[in-house]
Amino acid sequence: MQNTSNIDFSDETFYKIRDLIYQLTGIFYNEQKKYLIETRLSKRLTDLNLTNYEDYFYLLKYSAKQSDEIKELFNSITTNETSFFRDIPQLKVFEDNVLREILEKIKIKEQSANYSKKIRIWSAGCSTGEEPFTLAIIIMEHLSEIPAGFSFEIIGSDISENVLSSARKGIYNSYTLRNTDLKLIEKYFDKIDNEQFQVKSNIKNMVSFYNINLIHSDSIKKLGNFDIIFCRNVIIYFNNDSKKVVISNLYDALKNSAYLFLGHSESLHFISSSFKLVGFGKTPLYIKE
Incomplete structure (x- = not known):
């Protein structure tokens, strides 16, 4: 299994992925959320055996498997803090x-x-x-x-x-x-x-x-x-x-x-x-x- 901690997540690639997420969901991540996105997507890079985030963006944007991976993207980025009888x-x-x-x-x-x-x-x-x-x-x-x-x-x-x-x-x-x-x-x-x-x-x-x-x-x-x-x-x-x-x-x-x-x-x-x-x-x- 590859170690994703050494993979660079450039600002340019972050903006591309951030803007795509916004286009698809309306959810906006500012620069302070870059580490959060990197952390949540690192497992996808490992699962897909990708060596950089730019290739992951390409997969989301242009691949024949685009629709399947977008579903995985949604699974990765959503926050699921909840409980019964909350508030x-x-x-x-x-x-x-x-x-x-x-x-x-x-x-x-x-x-x-x-x-x-x-x-x-x-x-x-x-x-x-x-x-x-x-x-x-x-x-x-x-x-x-x-x-x-x-x-x-x-x-x-x-x-x-x-x-x-x-x-x-x-x-x-x-x-x-x-x-x-x-x-x-x-x-x-x-x-x-x-x-x-x-x-x-x-x-x-x-x-x-x-x-x-x-x-x-x-x-x-x-x-x-x-x-x-x-x-x-x-x-x-x-x-x-x-x-x-x-x-x-x-x-x-x-x-x-x-x-x-x-x-x-x-x-x-x-x-x-x-x-x-x-x-x-x-x-x-x-x-x-």
Whole structure:
């Protein structure tokens, strides 16, 4: 196995790869992220038996294997820090305010033949699936409040096929469950061993996973429209121009008066004026106007 630590990653090659990543994903890496990109791509050079990063760029740009390697590129560069029940204050707003309001609307409109009987939620940038499965568990805890004939559909999406493959298996270690109540673990997970747990089928069946690039409106349109979108800790990786594209795509994917959750440190300030900002304490929530 070759040692990639001695391979030079020139600024020129970094800019080429950086610009290609931006073109493909909308994610922008400044000069301070050069070492991060070098570290994450070094394994690809080893796996492909390449001796320099310029050849890797050529492979991404011109090779007959271009499309396959771009998928591997996405797998390499994405950040996958996540856990079940991450950011409890936001999830409480979802459970106590948004979900409750939707359930009230259901009760009022359940006699209407024209009212959709499926509530649709999209977890955009879902990584290995902890967020959409968390939402499914919260909804399942309110199952008795959902009128007969109504259902919830949850879509999880990511640009990395590796993390989606892991999400579809639904197997997690104890660390990613560290914020989860033990009663919920016992209720909604099957214990494989002391360190591994698998999501039970009733939760698993509520969630479908798709490979979606958030800057590609055509693939997003195929998902249909949603009552709620979670896109938390995702737009921080985009520059302002890409953020505007992503948020516009999310806006188009929402039904009227539907809800958008961003990360607690993320904002639409200077990005979009198409949403109404609603505050629940320190937890921001956006509503499509």
